[in-house]
Amino acid sequence: MSTYRSIFKKDLFKGQVILVTGGGTGIGRCIAHELAALGATIIIAARKSEPLKIVQDEIQKLGGICDTMLLNIRDAAMATQVIEDIVAKHGKLDGLVNNAGGQFMSPASQLTSKGFSTVIDLNLNGTYNMCKAAFDGYMGEHGGQIVTIVAETRNGIPRAMHTGAARAGIINMTKTLAIEWGPYNGIRINCVAPGLIISSGMKNYHETMVDLLAHSHWMNPTSRYGTESEVSAAVAFLLSPAASYINGVNLEVDGGSSLSKGNPEGDELKYNPEGSHHPVYIGWPEGADNVHGIKHVDAPVKINDLLNNYKAIGRSTVTAIAACTLIPSSLASPIPVPVPSLPAEFQELNKRAGATVIHACTVPNSFAITFDDGPGTFTNDLLDYLYRKQIKVTFFVNGFNYNDIKNPDIAATVKRAFAAGHQIGSHTWSHADLAASSTNIDEEMTKLDVALKELIGKRPVYMRPPYGNTSPAALEYLGAHGYKVINWNVDTDDWQHPSNFKLNLQAYKNALQRDTTGKTFISLQHDAEPLTAQVFSKIAIEYVLSKGFNIMPVGSCLGDNDGWYRD
Ligand SMILES: CCCCCCCCC/C=C/C(=O)SCCNC(=O)CCNC(=O)[C@H](O)C(C)(C)COP(=O)(O)OP(=O)(O)OC[C@H]1O[C@@H](n2cnc3c(N)ncnc32)[C@H](O)[C@@H]1OP(=O)(O)O
Numbered sequence: 001m002s003t004y005r006s007i008f009k010k011d012l013f014k015g016q017v018i019l020v021t022g023g024g025t026g027i028g029r030c031i032a033h034e035l036a037a038l039g040a041t042i043i044i045a046a047r048k049s050e051p052l053k054i055v056q057d058e059i060q061k062l063g064g065i066c067d068t069m070l071l072n073i074r075d076a077a078m079a080t081q082v083i084e085d086i087v088a089k090h091g092k093l094d095g096l097v098n099n100a101g102g103q104f105m106s107p108a109s110q111l112t113s114k115g116f117s118t119v120i121d122l123n124l125n126g127t128y129n130m131c132k133a134a135f136d137g138y139m140g141e142h143g144g145q146i147v148t149i150v151a152e153t154r155n156g157i158p159r160a161m162h163t164g165a166a167r168a169g170i171i172n173m174t175k176t177l178a179i180e181w182g183p184y185n186g187i188r189i190n191c192v193a194p195g196l197i198i199s200s201g202m203k204n205y206h207e208t209m210v211d212l213l214a215h216s217h218w219m220n221p222t223s224r225y226g227t228e229s230e231v232s233a234a235v236a237f238l239l240s241p242a243a244s245y246i247n248g249v250n251l252e253v254d255g256g257s258s259l260s261k262g263n264p265e266g267d268e269l270k271y272n273p274e275g276s277h278h279p280v281y282i283g284w285p286e287g288a289d290n291v292h293g294i295k296h297v298d299a300p301v302k303i304n305d306l307l308n309n310y311k312a313i314g315r316s317t318v319t320a321i322a323a324c325t326l327i328p329s330s331l332a333s334p335i336p337v338p339v340p341s342l343p344a345e346f347q348e349l350n351k352r353a354g355a356t357v358i359h360a361c362t363v364p365n366s367f368a369i370t371f372d373d374g375p376g377t378f379t380n381d382l383l384d385y386l387y388r389k390q391i392k393v394t395f396f397v398n399g400f401n402y403n404d405i406k407n408p409d410i411a412a413t414v415k416r417a418f419a420a421g422h423q424i425g426s427h428t429w430s431h432a433d434l435a436a437s438s439t440n441i442d443e444e445m446t447k448l449d450v451a452l453k454e455l456i457g458k459r460p461v462y463m464r465p466p467y468g469n470t471s472p473a474a475l476e477y478l479g480a481h482g483y484k485v486i487n488w489n490v491d492t493d494d495w496q497h498p499s500n501f502k503l504n505l506q507a508y509k510n511a512l513q514r515d516t517t518g519k520t521f522i523s524l525q526h527d528a529e530p531l532t533a534q535v536f537s538k539i540a541i542e543y544v545l546s547k548g549f550n551i552m553p554v555g556s557c558l559g560d561n562d563g564w565y566r567d
Pocket residue numbers: 101102103104105106112114115116118119122151157158159160195196201202204212213216
C-alpha cells in the first residue's frame with residue numbers, strides 16, 4: 001500500500017519526534033499519517049486507546065514510526081507525565097500538534113455554566129496544559145515547534161459561543177507565547193483555524209446540526225467542506241523550516257468563509273457559479289480506510305466515493321454534506337464508473353426524432369408541480385401532506401446526488417411515491433450537465449433507468465435535464481431513446497434561498513398574480529431542500545389551489561395519463 005501522499009519533501013521531518021494530540025481520529029489522524037510519511041516519529045495521544053492502536057497499526061504498516069499514549073489534556077499532571085514519557089522514551093520532542101478539542105452545539109442562551117466551563121476547560125485549559133508541559137519538559141531548553149488546531153472564529157461561532165471564546169483565547173495565548181517563548185531557542189508557536197472540514201468530528205453532532213452546517217455552504221466562496229488533508233498540509237508547513245520566520249499567527253484554512261459577507265438570499269453574491277471549479281486536496285492514498293468508515297481516496301476525482309463511505313456510517317442526514325462538497329460538477333467522477341449492462345428488453349434503439357423541450361402544459365387550467373434532486377431526507381413529510389390533500393405531483397429523481405437511491409430509506413421513499421400515484425421522472429444518475437461535452441449521457445440515463453426498473457418495475461419516459469441544460473446532441477439522444485424532456489416556466493430558485501420560503505413563493509406570485517387566462521404552468525422546486533419538503537411546497541400548493549388551478553403531474557397536464565413509463 002502506498003503511504004500518505006504529502007506534497008512536501010520526503011524526509012522533511014526525518015529524525016524528529018512529534019506529538020499529535022487526538023491523533024486517533026479525523027484531522028489528528030490525518031496529520032499523524034502525513035508527518036509519519038515525512039519521516040517523523042509520531043506519538044499520538046488521546047483518552048481512548050482503541051482508535052490510537054488502530055492508527056498506530058495503519059502507520060506502522062505503511063512503514064512509519066508511531067507510538068501511542070493515553071492522555072486527557074484537561075489533566076495538567078497527565079500532560080506533564082506524557083511529555084516526560086516521550087522525552088524518556090524517544091529522547092526529545094521537536095514538535096507538538098495540539099489537535100485534541102471539541103465542543104457540543106448549543107445556543108448561548110441555553111448554555112449552562114458547567115457546559116461553558118467544560119468546553120473552555122477542554123480547549124483553552126487543555127491547550128495551555130500541553131504547551132506548558134512541552135515548554136517545561138523539553139522545549140524551553142531545546143526549542144521546538146507548536147501548532148494548535150483552533151477553529152475559524154472571526155465573526156464568532158453562533159451556537160458554539162463557548163468554543164469560539166476558548167479558541168479566541170488560544171489564538172491570543174499563542175501570540176503572547178510567541179513573544180515570550182520565541183527567545184527560548186527559537187520556539188515557534190502558531191495556530192491553524194479550520195473552517196468546516198469533512199471529518200469524523202461531524203459524528204459528534206445531532207443530525208439537525210449537521211444539516212444546518214451543510215446548508216451554510218452559501219457562506220463559503222468554495223461552496224464545499226474542506227478536507228482533513230487541507231488542514232494537515234497547513235500544519236506540516238508551519239512545523240517545517242519553510243515557516244521558520246512565522247511565529248504567533250493564526251492560519252485560516254476555511255476556503256475564505258471567514259471573510260464572507262454572504263447573504264443566503266442575496267442575488268449579488270452567488271457563490272459557486274455553475275460549472276466553476278474548486279480544486280480539492282486529499283493526500284490519502286487509495287485504500288487507506290479510516291476507522292470511522294470514511295475511505296480517503298484520490299482527490300479530486302473520487303470525492304463522490306468519499307461521501308458514499310461517509311454515508312456508510314449510517315447517518316442519513318450526513319448526506320446533506322454532499323450538497324456542499326459535491327457542487328462543482330467538474331469534479332464529479334472523471335474516472336469511468338462501470339455501467340450495468342442493459343437487460344435485453346431495454347435495448348430498443350429504434351431511432352426517433354430529437355426531443356423538444358416542454359415548458360408548459362396543454363390541459364387547460366392545469367398546474368404541474370415538479371420536484372427535482374430527490375428523494376430528500378424530508379420527502380416523506382411531503383408525501384404525507386400530498387396524501388392528506390389527495391394531490392399528485394412529479395418527482396424527477398436522481399440516482400446519486402443528495403442521496404443514494406440504493407440506500408434502503410431512499411429506495412423506500414421512491415417506491416412509496418410511485419405507489420401513491422405520483423409520477424416518477426428521471427433527473428439523471430448524478431445530476432450531470434447533459435450539455436457538457438464530458439458527460440456520458442447514455443451512462444447518466446441508463447444507470448438511473450436500471451435502478452428505477454429494479455425499484456418500481458418500470459423506466460420513466462419523462463425526464464428533466466439537470467440545470468435545465470440541453471444541447472443538440474443531448475436532445476438527439478433523448479429523442480432517439482424515447483424520453484420526453486420537461487423544463488418549467490415557474491422557477492422558485494428554492495435551492496438559492498433554502499431558509500426563506502417567502503422568496504420562493506414570489507415566483508408563484510409573479511406567475512399567478514397576473515392575468516392567467518389561457519395559461520398553464522410547470523413549477524420547479526427541490527424536495528431535497530428540507531424547507532421545501534416540510535414547509536414551502538405546502539404553502540405553494542395552497543396558493544395555487546386558491547387561484548383555482550388544478551394541480552397534477554406533468555404527464556397528466558400534457559394530456560398523457562398512461563405513457564409515463566415503459567417496462
Ligand atoms: C451555523 C453554525 C456554525 C457552528 C460552527 C461549529 C464550529 C466549527 C465546527 C467544529 C467542528 C468540530 O470541532 S468537530 C470536532 C468535534 N469533536 C469533539 O467535540 C470531540 C470532543 N468533544 C467532547 O469530548 C465533548 O463533546 C465535550 C462535551 C466537549 C466534553 O466531554 P466531557 O465528557 O468532558 O463532558 P460531559 O461530561 O459530556 O459534559 C459536561 C457538561 O457539558 C454540558 N454538555 C455536554 N454535552 C452537551 C450537549 N450536547 N448539550 C448541552 N450541554 C452539554 C453539560 O453541562 C454537561 O454536564 P452534565 O449536564 O452534568 O452532563
